Amino acid sequence: MGNVPSAVKHCLSYQQLLREHLWIGDSVAGALDPAQESSQLSGLPEYVKIVEVGPRDGLQNEKVIVPTDKKIEFINQLSQTGLSVIEVTSFVSSRWIPQMADHTEVMKGIRQYPGIRYPVLTPNLQGFHRAVAAGATEISVFGAASESFSKKNINCSIEESMERFEEVVKSARHMNIPARGYVSCALGCPCEGSVTPQKVTEVSKRLYGMGCYEISLGDTIGVGTPGSMKKLLESVMKEIPPRALAVHCHDTYGQALANILTALQMGINVVDSAVSGLGGCPYAKGASGNVATEDLIYMLNGLGLNTGVNLYKVMEAGDFICKAVNKTTNSKVAQASFSA
Amino acid sequence: MATVRRVSTSSAGTFPKRVKIVEVGPRDGLQNEKNIVPTATKIKLIDMLSEAGLPVVEATSFVSPKWVPQMADHAEVLKGIQKFPGINYPVLTPNFKGYQAAVAAGAKEVAIFGAASELFTRKNINCSIDESLQRFDEILKAAQAASIPVRGYVSCVLGCPYEGKISPAKVAEVAKKLYSMGCYEISLGDTIGVGTPGIMRDMLSAVMHEVPVAALAVHCHDTYGQALANTLMALQMGVSVVDSSVAGLGGCPYAQGASGNLATEDLVYMLTGLGVHTGVNLQKLLEAGAFICQALNRKTSSKVAQATCKL
Numbered sequence: 001m002g003n004v005p006s007a008v009k010h011c012l013s014y015q016q017l018l019r020e021h022l023w024i025g026d027s028v029a030g031a032l033d034p035a036q037e038s039s040q041l042s043g044l045p046e047y048v049k050i051v052e053v054g055p056r057d058g059l060q061n062e063k064v065i066v067p068t069d070k071k072i073e074f075i076n077q078l079s080q081t082g083l084s085v086i087e088v089t090s091f092v093s094s095r096w097i098p099q100m101a102d103h104t105e106v107m108k109g110i111r112q113y114p115g116i117r118y119p120v121l122t123p124n125l126q127g128f129h130r131a132v133a134a135g136a137t138e139i140s141v142f143g144a145a146s147e148s149f150s151k152k153n154i155n156c157s158i159e160e161s162m163e164r165f166e167e168v169v170k171s172a173r174h175m176n177i178p179a180r181g182y183v184s185c186a187l188g189c190p191c192e193g194s195v196t197p198q199k200v201t202e203v204s205k206r207l208y209g210m211g212c213y214e215i216s217l218g219d220t221i222g223v224g225t226p227g228s229m230k231k232l233l234e235s236v237m238k239e240i241p242p243r244a245l246a247v248h249c250h251d252t253y254g255q256a257l258a259n260i261l262t263a264l265q266m267g268i269n270v271v272d273s274a275v276s277g278l279g280g281c282p283y284a285k286g287a288s289g290n291v292a293t294e295d296l297i298y299m300l301n302g303l304g305l306n307t308g309v310n311l312y313k314v315m316e317a318g319d320f321i322c323k324a325v326n327k328t329t330n331s332k333v334a335q336a337s338f339s340a
Numbered sequence: 341m342a343t344v345r346r347v348s349t350s351s352a353g354t355f356p357k358r359v360k361i362v363e364v365g366p367r368d369g370l371q372n373e374k375n376i377v378p379t380a381t382k383i384k385l386i387d388m389l390s391e392a393g394l395p396v397v398e399a400t401s402f403v404s405p406k407w408v409p410q411m412a413d414h415a416e417v418l419k420g421i422q423k424f425p426g427i428n429y430p431v432l433t434p435n436f437k438g439y440q441a442a443v444a445a446g447a448k449e450v451a452i453f454g455a456a457s458e459l460f461t462r463k464n465i466n467c468s469i470d471e472s473l474q475r476f477d478e479i480l481k482a483a484q485a486a487s488i489p490v491r492g493y494v495s496c497v498l499g500c501p502y503e504g505k506i507s508p509a510k511v512a513e514v515a516k517k518l519y520s521m522g523c524y525e526i527s528l529g530d531t532i533g534v535g536t537p538g539i540m541r542d543m544l545s546a547v548m549h550e551v552p553v554a555a556l557a558v559h560c561h562d563t564y565g566q567a568l569a570n571t572l573m574a575l576q577m578g579v580s581v582v583d584s585s586v587a588g589l590g591g592c593p594y595a596q597g598a599s600g601n602l603a604t605e606d607l608v609y610m611l612t613g614l615g616v617h618t619g620v621n622l623q624k625l626l627e628a629g630a631f632i633c634q635a636l637n638r639k640t641s642s643k644v645a646q647a648t649c650k651l
Binding site: 222224225226227228251252253254255257258260261262281288292295298299301302303304331332333335336 | 533568603613642
């Protein structure tokens with residue numbers, strides 16, 4: 001704006017500036033100052049649960065295979081940030097996803113802090129049993145709202161996948177293990193293009209009905225915009241209570257935070273994200289992947305919403321994993337804060 | 341888990357039917373880029389942006405090359421570009437001398453700027469906010485006499501690199517002054533990108549008491565990745581003019597390595613998805629972005645461009 005000033009070096013250091021804005025650092029319930037309370041948008045949830053998917057969704061889309069000990073260290077660091085849910089790994093065949101080949105070692109190797117949940121993906125009964133044997137106490141299943149995507153991704157129709165998941169979720173419930181359901185392509189499909197909210201609702205309802213406690217609606221290729229997000233949620237919320245819904249937005253077209261804001265305004269209070277915005281997009285070479293946890297926390301803190309997460313500690317974990325995958329962070333907050 | 345209150349969905353869904361995008365890449369974008377771009381390249385960029393259908397393209401700044409070497413060729417650029425009918429090409433005029441040079445070079449619209457922070461103004465141009473606005477009196481009088489519209493910018497509306505927090509009341513005061521001095525539109529700039537949607541809403545609520553929403557624009561920087569969410573909030577409040585920069589050009593002089601303006605491509609993507617009319621051809625816009633990034637030897641900051649380019 002205007003001319004580039006000559007007195008840049010005299011301005012506040014970034015750390016100082018951000019601390020003063022009160023939305024960096026510890027997010028403590030009830031510790032809002034009056035100015036921030038007044039800035040809280042009316043109608044937004046007071047608390048937002050962040051589901052950290054970096055170690056799974058993030059890493060599985062990274063080319064560089066991260067050694068097991070680094071994955072474990074990464075997850076242990078995340079456990080110290082205040083995050084209450086960290087998706088650890090995927091019990092999928094290493095033939096499909098080489099990055100997740102060490103699922104058992106990772107699951108056994110991480111420190112499981114009390115009060116933190118460590119769900120793992122289990123695409124089928126075999127994966128489920130392995131996960132439980134390795135110490136998993138929460139699992140997720142992954143459906144899609146597009147037939148073509150389902151066939152291409154897991155080589156079966158939506159209906160067949162639902163039957164598979166019924167088995168898994170039934171076994172999980174039998175063992176008192178909570179199951180989370182994902183619906184991919186909720187706002188668009190790389191094969192089919194547009195996806196109707198009705199189809200997403202149908203699949204979500206199916207997963208919720210079989211016993212998934214929470215349904216995460218995924219904009220897998222990041223094509224959604226606030227308008228399509230609103231239409232989707234209006235449809236799904238007719239069948240599933242908002243408290244059982246989450247949004248999982250990819251930032252492929254830079255729309256993630258705007259879409260998340262829309263979801264918050266509609267009453268959703270569970271948001272998936274990945275530290276450093278890990279993960280590319282297998283459908284658009286060079287494109288970015290998940291929304292960055294740091295940028296999400298920054299927005300939530302600024303809105304005066306409680307997350308329980310310490311942004312500085314998340315940035316440190318982000319710095320660690322970026323070095324491990326040998327790439328620069330996709331988080332704008334991290335880019336702005338770790339300046340030389 | 342806290343109970344979730346029922347929320348009305350109406351706030352999530354009301355938007356203006358049309359949004360005017362003010363493309364500031366050639367000025368705000370380029371002036372924050374390290375590599376100096378040749379005049380011919382600047383002219384070609386602006387012509388490509390005109391072809392893309394942008395209704396306003398901020399062409400250059402009539403500032404001394406001592407301060408902003410990138411803008412040294414301001415007169416040549418303004419004279420050299422194709423002036424498409426129906427498209428405005430405002431230029432920044434930091435003082436009366438610059439204004440006169442701009443008019444001599446054919447400028448038909450100019451822009452002046454104030455800040456919502458006393459310290460920022462003091463550090464930048466060594467005077468108070470009031471004094472800085474007084475300096476523009478001359479320009480406004482002359483512009484009025486010549487029927488040249490003047491746009492007013494307010495910097496630091498959501499935070500200042502020197503003062504930290506900025507009160508919405510202060511922003512409203514400065515915006516009101518510029519509007520009453522004769523600026524037809526006030527562009528509210530989150531100069532260092534620290535704002536978040538709640539702060540944007542508070543600021544706009546205060547400003548809208550003093551300046552009609554039709555005369556307001558938002559100018560969000562994406563330093564912390566908040567630009568599009570902040571812009572969305574502004575649209576929900578009724579703002580229908582948004583500044584952005586092709587390819588998200590421009591860094592941030594306050595945070596080395598940080599990103600700068602909101603990328604026009606990403607903004608157009610969102611508005612198109614919302615069914616809001618912009619008049620912009622995204623494909624041609626992407627071409628303009630690819631062109632300038634190649635000239636600057638840098639990667640685009642637009643996510644839409646990253647997703648659609650073929651590697």
